[in-house]
Amino acid sequence: MKRESNWLGNPPGHSHFQHNVQELVGQSSGTGNMSCFACSCPNIKRRYRLSKQAEEKITGIQKLIQDSHFDEISHARPPPSELEFPSNKNYINLDSRARVFKAIVDALKDPSVNVIGVHGLGGVGKTTLVEEVGKKMRHDGTFKQVPLAVVPKDLNVKEIQSKLADRLDIEFDAKSDEKGRATKLWNKFINGEKYLVILDDIWEEVDITAIGIPLRKGSTTGCKVLLTSRNENLLTRMKVDKSFPIEELPTPDAWTLFKKLTGNSIDESRPEIYSLAYELCEKCKGLPVAINALGAALKDKPDHAWKNALDNLERNMITNIEGINPSVWASLKLSYDMLWSSDAKSCFLICCLFPKDVETTIDDLARHCLTRCLLSQNPDTLAEARDAVRALVGSLKSASLLSNDNDENVVRMHDVIRDVGISIARKEEAFLINHGAVRWPRNPINGTRYSAMSLRAEKIKWLPNELTCPQLHTLMFVNSKFSDLEVPDNFFSGMKQLTVLILCRMSLRPLPSSLAKLASLGMLCLEHCKLEDIAILGDLKTSLEVLSLRGSTIKALPQAIEKLTNLLLLDLRDCTKLKFIPRGVISNLTSLEELYLPHTFDQWEATDHKRQDKSIRNVTLEELRISVGLGIEYLSPWTYMRHKKLPGARVFLCEGSSLPNEFIPLVDKAESLYLKDIKGLKKLLHDRGVGNRFLDLKFIEVISCDEYLEYLIGEPISFDQSHGLHPSKSFNNLIEVIVEKCKLKYLFSPSSASGLVHLKKLRLESCEIMEEIVGFEGQNDEDELTSAVNFSKLSQLQLKNLPNLISFYAKKEKTQTTMESSSARAQPLFNEKVSFIVILLF
Numbered sequence: 001m002k003r004e005s006n007w008l009g010n011p012p013g014h015s016h017f018q019h020n021v022q023e024l025v026g027q028s029s030g031t032g033n034m035s036c037f038a039c040s041c042p043n044i045k046r047r048y049r050l051s052k053q054a055e056e057k058i059t060g061i062q063k064l065i066q067d068s069h070f071d072e073i074s075h076a077r078p079p080p081s082e083l084e085f086p087s088n089k090n091y092i093n094l095d096s097r098a099r100v101f102k103a104i105v106d107a108l109k110d111p112s113v114n115v116i117g118v119h120g121l122g123g124v125g126k127t128t129l130v131e132e133v134g135k136k137m138r139h140d141g142t143f144k145q146v147p148l149a150v151v152p153k154d155l156n157v158k159e160i161q162s163k164l165a166d167r168l169d170i171e172f173d174a175k176s177d178e179k180g181r182a183t184k185l186w187n188k189f190i191n192g193e194k195y196l197v198i199l200d201d202i203w204e205e206v207d208i209t210a211i212g213i214p215l216r217k218g219s220t221t222g223c224k225v226l227l228t229s230r231n232e233n234l235l236t237r238m239k240v241d242k243s244f245p246i247e248e249l250p251t252p253d254a255w256t257l258f259k260k261l262t263g264n265s266i267d268e269s270r271p272e273i274y275s276l277a278y279e280l281c282e283k284c285k286g287l288p289v290a291i292n293a294l295g296a297a298l299k300d301k302p303d304h305a306w307k308n309a310l311d312n313l314e315r316n317m318i319t320n321i322e323g324i325n326p327s328v329w330a331s332l333k334l335s336y337d338m339l340w341s342s343d344a345k346s347c348f349l350i351c352c353l354f355p356k357d358v359e360t361t362i363d364d365l366a367r368h369c370l371t372r373c374l375l376s377q378n379p380d381t382l383a384e385a386r387d388a389v390r391a392l393v394g395s396l397k398s399a400s401l402l403s404n405d406n407d408e409n410v411v412r413m414h415d416v417i418r419d420v421g422i423s424i425a426r427k428e429e430a431f432l433i434n435h436g437a438v439r440w441p442r443n444p445i446n447g448t449r450y451s452a453m454s455l456r457a458e459k460i461k462w463l464p465n466e467l468t469c470p471q472l473h474t475l476m477f478v479n480s481k482f483s484d485l486e487v488p489d490n491f492f493s494g495m496k497q498l499t500v501l502i503l504c505r506m507s508l509r510p511l512p513s514s515l516a517k518l519a520s521l522g523m524l525c526l527e528h529c530k531l532e533d534i535a536i537l538g539d540l541k542t543s544l545e546v547l548s549l550r551g552s553t554i555k556a557l558p559q560a561i562e563k564l565t566n567l568l569l570l571d572l573r574d575c576t577k578l579k580f581i582p583r584g585v586i587s588n589l590t591s592l593e594e595l596y597l598p599h600t601f602d603q604w605e606a607t608d609h610k611r612q613d614k615s616i617r618n619v620t621l622e623e624l625r626i627s628v629g630l631g632i633e634y635l636s637p638w639t640y641m642r643h644k645k646l647p648g649a650r651v652f653l654c655e656g657s658s659l660p661n662e663f664i665p666l667v668d669k670a671e672s673l674y675l676k677d678i679k680g681l682k683k684l685l686h687d688r689g690v691g692n693r694f695l696d697l698k699f700i701e702v703i704s705c706d707e708y709l710e711y712l713i714g715e716p717i718s719f720d721q722s723h724g725l726h727p728s729k730s731f732n733n734l735i736e737v738i739v740e741k742c743k744l745k746y747l748f749s750p751s752s753a754s755g756l757v758h759l760k761k762l763r764l765e766s767c768e769i770m771e772e773i774v775g776f777e778g779q780n781d782e783d784e785l786t787s788a789v790n791f792s793k794l795s796q797l798q799l800k801n802l803p804n805l806i807s808f809y810a811k812k813e814k815t816q817t818t819m820e821s822s823s824a825r826a827q828p829l830f831n832e833k834v835s836f837i838v839i840l841l842f
Contacts, residue, residue, distance in 0.1 A: 092260060094253040097129060100244055104133050107242045108196065108224055109142060114215045115208070117235035118228045120246035123289035123328045123416040126228040127200055129246060133226070134198055143224075148198040150357035150415070154436050154458075155204055156480065160211055161185060163357075164197065178210070185212030189223045198226045201415055205238055248286030255281055257288065261295025261400075276306040283313050283327055289416050290331035292400040297335040309334055324416055332420040335399055346374040347392040348401055351413055352421040353454040353476060355435050359410040365389045367546050367569070371522030372473060372499050382568050382593050425452070430471070440464060456480055463487060468494035479505035484530075487512050496520070504528055511536055519543060527551050538563040549575060550596075556580035562588035569594040576600045581619040599655055621663065654678050672699040681705045685712065693730045698758075701738040711775075712739060714749030729755070736761040743767070746775040753789040753809075762791075763798040770802050774809035 107113050118126050134146035147167035149160050161181040165172055168188055172181050189195050189212070197213050199206060208215065208225055216222045229235055235243050249257065258281040259266050266277045280298070284290040298309060313330050339345050350368050354360045363386065369375050370385040379385040393411055396402040401421075403412040413421070425431035430451045432441060437457040449471040458480035465488045472495045479485060484507045492498065492514035501518070502525040509532045516539040524537070524544060528551035537544070538560030547564065548571035555577045562585045570589065572578060573596045580603065586595070605618040652663075652670040658679040659667075667673060667684060673694075675681065681702070702712065713731050732755045739747065744767050748756070753774045764770065774789055789809060799805070 092257060094249065094256065096247070096250050096253045097125070100246060101129060101133060104130070104226075104244055105137065107244075108133070108137060108226070112217065113224070113241040114217055115225045115227065115238070115240045117232075117238070117240035117243040118226065118246055119230065119232040119235055119243065121248070121287065122230050122324045122419070123287045123414075124246050124248060125288040126246050127414075128288070130198055130200070130226055130228055134196060137196060142194065143196040144193040146196045146198065148200060150200045151202045151206065152356060153203050154480070155206065157207075157211060160199070164211070182210060182212030186214055189214050195223045196226060197223055198228070200228050202227055202229045202234065203231070205234065249288065249291075250286065251282070254284065254286045254291060258284070258291050258295050261292060262299045265299055265301065270303075273303060273306055276310055280306070280310055280313065283310075284331055285325055285327040287325055287328050287331075289400075289414060290325075290328045293335040293417070294331045296398060296400040297338045301338075305338075309338070312337065324419060328416060329420050329423065332401070332417055333424060335401060336421070336424055339399060339401075340395065341376070341392075343369075343374060343376055343388075344392050344395050344399075347389060348396055348421060349425045349429060349431065350374075351396075351402070351411055352418055352425055353431070353433060353452065353474070355456060356415055356418060357412075359412055362386055362390055362393065362409050362411070365393070365411065367523055368474075368500060370568075371545050453477075458483075460485065463491060466490045466494050467492070470494065471497060473497055474500040476500075476502040477504070477506075478502075481505070483507075490514050492518055499523065501525070502527070506530070509533075516540065522546065524548070525550075529553070534558060535560040537561065541565060545569070545591075547571070551575065553577055557582065557585055559585065561585050564589060566591050568592065571596040572598055572601075574598055579603050583617045583619050583623065586619060587623050624663075659684055668693050669696065670694075671696050673697060674701045675705065676701075676703040678705060679707065681707050682709055685709075695729060696733060697731060698733055698735045700734065700736075702740075702742055703738075704741045706743060708743045709745075711746040711749050712742070712744055713737075713747065714752045731756065732758070734759050738763045739767060740765045741767070744770050746770070746772050748774045748789075750774055750789065750809075753791075756789075756791060758793055759791050760793050761796045762794060763796075764802060765798070765800040767802055769804055771804055771806045772808065772810050773805075 104116065104118070107116050118130055120126050131148065134143075134148065137143050138146045145168060147164045149163035149167075152159055157178050158181065161178070162172065164170075164185060165181070168185075170184060170188060172184065176184075199208075206227075213223050213225060215225070227235060227238070227240060232243065232245070248254075255278065258277065262277065266274055268274055277298075280294060281291065284294060294309070294313075298306060301309075312334050336345065336348065339348070347365060347369065350365060351360055354364075366382060366385040366389045369389055370379060370382065375385060375388050377384075377388060379388055390408065393402060393408075397404040401413075401417055403414060422431070422433045425433065430449065432450045432453045432455075434441065435454070435456040437455045438459045440460055440463055441453075441455070450469055451471050452474040453469075453472065454474075454476040456478045460479075463485070475495070475498060483505070485505075486507045487503070489512045491512055492501075495518070497520055498518050499520050500523045501515075501521060502523075504525075504527045506526075507530045508526060509530050511531075511534055513536065516536040518540065519542070521540055521543050523546040524540070525546075525548040526534075527548055529549075531549065531552045531554045534549075534554065535558040537547070538558070541563040543566070544564050545566055546569045547567060548569070550571050551574040554572075554575050556579065557572075559582045562582075565588070567589050568591055570592060571594075575598045578598055578601055581601075583605070586592070603618050604621045651672040651674075652667050653674045654663075655674075655676040655678070664684060675684075678684075713734075731752060734756055735758055737747075737759065738761075740763075747764065747770070762773075764773070
């Protein structure tokens with residue numbers, strides 16, 4: 001694995017150190033080089049001599065590293081390009097695109113060019129093309145990283161900075177302003193490497209340097225910027241160095257793409273279909289977004305569906321969406337009409353309620369669908385709703401109405417498809433979606449009442465005293481910037497059918513009394529709001545199923561919350577001021593399935609603690625443990641700060657704390673487990689005295705745990721002593737393991753490794769003392785010394801910054817007294833003791 005120097009200048013003692021390095025390198029560069037593939041017939045004597053030389057050189061290299069006083073000798077590798085560009089895995093090379101692709105690549109390699117623009121109609125394929133350019137130039141080493149950010153129409157600089165930071169693995173302080181964020185990005189970009197920043201879909205002039213992107217003409221390091229826009233004049237005003245138009249596909253390329261998407265549906269032996277298909281393809285006007293959607297909709301459809309599609313396509317032509325060709329609208333509308341179920345259509349329209357370029361989670365969609373009864377199978381639990389929605393999302397991806405990326409837990413939508421979806425929702429479902437509102441909207445003059453409203457604004461100063469919307473079932477209002485905007489007391493009086501209410505960054509002290517009269521309210525999210533007394537929410541006892549107070553200023557939950565006996569989910573994450581949860585509230589929420597608690601909550605009262613006034617006694621860990629045993633499936637005692645969405649119905653997240661004993665039984669029930677900066681990892685994973693634990697665990701991520709462990713996953717101590725070394729069933733359902741910055745000598749014991757028959761992904765990073773992936777000192781059973789492990793399903797293996805790694809599973813020989821230490825002998829990374837099919841990711 002390549003290591004890159006982190007020094008910008010010469011370290012102390014550099015000359016002497018450099019001489020020793022050159023001397024050592026010289027020993028390996030002549031005729032005695034260490035290639036093991038120089039001949040087809042193995043030379044045993046030569047290989048023995050080379051192995052001895054390797055041992056000597058390893059010793060020399062280790063001494064040089066010790067003498068170098070380097071605190072760090074490599075940069076952390078950037079995330080794989082699959083994570084940077086998840087949406088273009090089905091990219092199809094077309095002749096007309098190859099020419100502009102090459103022209104953009106050549107321009108980016110020109111030292112005199114810093115800023116490049118790409119322009120064209122919405123849906124013509126600008127984003128897909130520049131993503132493919134970025135992937136290619138990252139793979140060939142032209143740029144170290146290629147972060148991409150879709151620019152919001154309201155040009156929110158902090159939002160752009162956050163998107164770039166996510167791609168660059170940078171964390172901003174929660175209180176940092178635009179300048180502070182820009183400084184952190186700037187310092188990242190001037191670290192001596194080359195970066196290509198893609199700012200996608202800009203609608204107005206962008207101050208690139210204000211974001212934190214340095215531009216240095218003629219420099220071999222630093223940043224270049226690639227902009228995409230529907231407006232060529234905008235790119236001219238921004239003074240790009242070069243600009244490239246992306247035209248509609250010519251007929252031959254359009255026809256090639258359309259045939260590929262429809263599979264075997266188009267056959268020259270069926271002249272009727274062939275003729276209809278060609279005419280339908282022409283209606284798409286060479287725009288890939290239309291061809292993708294229409295081709296996916298018609299794949300494997302009977303003959304009459306093709307004729308009907310052509311008729312509908314001609315009827316649906318409209319021209320009222322800015323920057324979108326009428327053919328695109330018609331094609332996407334037809335794809336929507338051809339969806340196989342009303343559930344899929346409802347799910348698609350819900351996705352349109354969320355902002356542009358926001359990764360909507362499956363959880364959010366499931367909560368909307370469940371509380372509004374939009375799923376025909378009528379799921380009883382959130383877990384069932386989540387599974388149903390995941391299936392719907394799969395069908396929408398197959399129809400090319402949602403981006404077909406690698407993360408099954410989030411949803412992304414092309415901006416053109418979203419624009420068309422909003423148009424459909426406005427026309428057919430009376431949706432109002434305005435994510436740049438400057439004032440509260442009025443009801444339409446024609447008398448049509450809205451059924452759903454999704455508003456985002458930062459300049460609205462007041463709300464009407466009463467909103468008269470008798471058909472309104474969903475209201476989502478997000479203040480882009482926090483303000484003291486208040487909700488009038490009678491605001492909700494005119495919306496008796498409201499089912500979903502989401503308010504963000506509002507002042508709700510106290511809660512409006514009209515809120516308690518919403519008898520149909522099933523989902524209430526008061527997130528990042530100023531809250532005090534919320535006792536009136538107890539009046540929603542017969543309807544409320546989802547309650548989120550995430551990030552609010554709530555200090556105490558009222559006793560009245562226990563009346564919400566139909567509540568399925570309670571989310572208190574990031575409620576850093578929360579100090580009091582009355583005893584009995586959680587245990588009385590008899591329908592509760594998912595509970596999220598803030599990582600700052602530490603006011604657990606002892607079970608045997610007695611007070612005269614029982615009404616002010618705080619919740620106990622024992623109550624929480626019993627409640628989970630009775631049915632809570634998804635528990636988060638600590639907040640999860642990373643962007644990764646954990647899979648599974650039962651997730652346990654723990655960050656920055658020691659783990660109380662009462663929580664350990666909850667960990668045993670988890671399907672996904674995330675542990676970061678916790679104390680007592682050995683107690684949690686090993687010292688329980690039970691042989692079969694973690695039977696349902698599929699995903700585990702452990703980060704920055706300082707406690708020394710000989711191994712992470714193996715049998716409990718008491719199990720080893722009483723049952724020998726035969727494999728238990730613990731951890732046998734693991735699918736993915738991620739370990740970073742932990743003090744581990746080994747990851748798996750041989751016995752536990754033999755049971756990991758479902759393991760698909762393994763990532764290890766910055767575990768500095770790790771010597772082997774599989775290994776366990778003290779095991780001298782003959783079977784263990786000679787046994788092999790077979791990770792038959794392992795498809796991805798990522799090993800980064802493991803300086804003491806000797807081998808994946810070193811060969812050890814039994815002697816009269818003990819095993820020979822594998823560290824004293826040269827070992828290959830892989831040997832006959834390990835078998836798997838793996839794609840290495842570096």
